[in-house]
Amino acid sequence: MAHGHPPSHVSTSTFRSHRSTDLARRLRSYAFVLLLSLVCAGLAGLVPLPAMAASPTYVVAPGDTLYGIALANDTTVAALVSLNGLADPNLIFVGQELALPSSQAGATATPTPAPTAQAQPVATAPADQSQCLPIIHVVAPGDSLSAIATRYGSSVGEIASLNAIADPSFIRVGQSLRIPQSACFQPLVLSEPFTAVTWEPKQPQQGDTLKLTVQTDRPVDGLTGVFGDVPFQFLSDGNTYTAYVGVPALAEPGYRQVLLQQNGTTLLDFVIPVSSYPFTTESLQFDATTSQLLDPAIVQWEVDLINAATSAFTPRVLWSGDWRRPLDIPPVIESYFGTMRSYNGGPVSSYHGGTDFGAPLDTPVHVAASGRVVLAQPLKVRGNVVIVDHGAGVYTLYCHLDRILVSKGDNLKQGDVVGLVGSTGLSTGPHLHWEMHVQGMLVDALRWLPPSQR
CATH class of the missing domain: 3.10.350.10 (LysM domain)
Incomplete structure (x- = not known):
């Protein structure tokens, strides 16, 4: 029988079947031995995985x-x-x-962690409490010192001592109270319908304009706010609400309370830090005739007129892009916003509510941004005045003009000429007094300009 051929009494198909079965058995045996060898060899190098503890x-x-x-x-x-x-x-x-x-999970053993950079203290909770600003609470109708203390986790005695209050039962509406520093660490907790609250600048200074943006999970009709004692309104765009809010020049530095309200009911309460601004002091001298314009009755009449003209809230923004200086010539600033003033050698009695640009008589005065003229007339203190509504509660005033070149109701584009530099009203020489009101509050208009134009 030749090697490799099947015996004559066995069919070729039967022989192939037997040989295939035998080969399969051998292969299974070899595979088992190989697998067993690999397992035995590998077990020596394997380390059991630690049980995964649930993170608390x-x-x-x-x-x-x-x-x-x-x-x-x-x-x-x-x-x-x-x-x-x-x-x-x-x-x-x-x-x-x-x-x-x-470490809060109560594990019996904790692996040594790899070295990491030391965590930095967050701005709202500095490790050094001496660096923390106090909260400023403005007393509202119905407030009591006891209720205020409970609200901020303080005590009547601490608040009375910090504010030199002799009789804790007597506080007045509008009074600013400093809250002890231990109450500063109050991060904002959002609840429905609010999903986000942001503001710019993050740490505003006296005289700044705060841009507050609120997002909600549904429309909130009648949403308004109060910043300290300054009420404000929002622009609405779907579920996004935006407000421009003036920071008072005389606001006491500290954490200032913000209330978001719907039809008078407070929905959210938080604080925003306000820091001081380095205002300077100046003394002005007027002759006897000009000094008569400092009569409190004259000043108050004009203040009331200006407040009435700038009180309406246009529920949309009328400007776009960056603002511009009101004069084309290189700026010569004679007096900045917030400068504390004394008159004719007397004590400091007021602050400057705008920016004074020195300029030659009859220099063209341009509107800083698009808007609508709401007042164009002569006044006793501010002289010839133009007031422009830019929407969203933002107004600019152009004062002491020699001539007024626009009329009430005119729609203006940025750069349009509203008048010519003059020295009318309470003035010692040709200049432009540029003033800005944001939701009833005087603010520094220069801070609305790009840095290159300030």
Whole structure:
């Protein structure tokens, strides 16, 4: 029998079947031995994976603050910010799930972590409390010192002592009260319908204009606000609400309360830090005739007229892009906004409510942004005046003009000439007094200009 051929009594198909079965058995045996060898060899190098401990979490509840959550869970605000990737510790919302540091899980063994950069303290909760500004609460109708103390987690005695209040039962509406520094750490907790609250600049100064933007999960009819004691209105665009709010030049530095309200009911309460601005002081001398214009009755009559002309809220923005200086010539600023003033050698009695540009007589005066003329007439203190409504509660005034070249009701484009530089009214020489009102509050108009034009 030749090697490789089947015996004659066995069919070719039967022989192939037997040989295939035998080969399969051999292959299975070899595979099993190989697998067993690999397993035995590999077991020596394998390390069991540690059991994954569940990371502890905390669900934000109404009234929570990041500082309070950190305190209750024996951790720090900085640790929570870092662990949860919070871009702004002011913005946590009801129902949000926050991861807590793993040490809170009660694990019996904790691996040594790799070295990491030291967490930086967040702006709203500085580690050094001496650097924290006090909260400024403006007394509202119905307030009591006891209720205010409870609201901020302080005591009547602490607030009375800090504000030199002899009789805690007597506080007046509109009074600014400094709240003890321990109440400064109050990050903003959002609740429905609010989904985001932002403002620019983040740390406004006296005389700034604050741009406040609020987003909601549904339309909120009748949404308004109060900043300290300054009421304001919003522009609405779907579920986004924007307000331009003036920071008073004499606002006491500190955390200033903001209330967001719907038809008088407060929906959200938070604070915004306000810092001081380095205003200077100047003394002005007027002759006897000009000094008569400082008569309080004359001044008050004009203030009331200006307030009436700038009180309407146009619910849209009439300008676009950057603002411009009202004069084309290189600026010669003779007096800045907020400068404290004394008159004829007397004590400081007021501050300058605008910016004075020195300029030759009859220099053209241009409107800084598009808008509509709401007043164009002579006044006793401001002389010949043009007032322009730019929408959203923003107004500019152009004062002491030699001539007025526009009329009430005119629609203006940025750069249109409204008048010529003069020295009418309470003035010691040709200049332009440029003034800005934002929702009833005097602010520094120069800060609305691009840096290159200030």
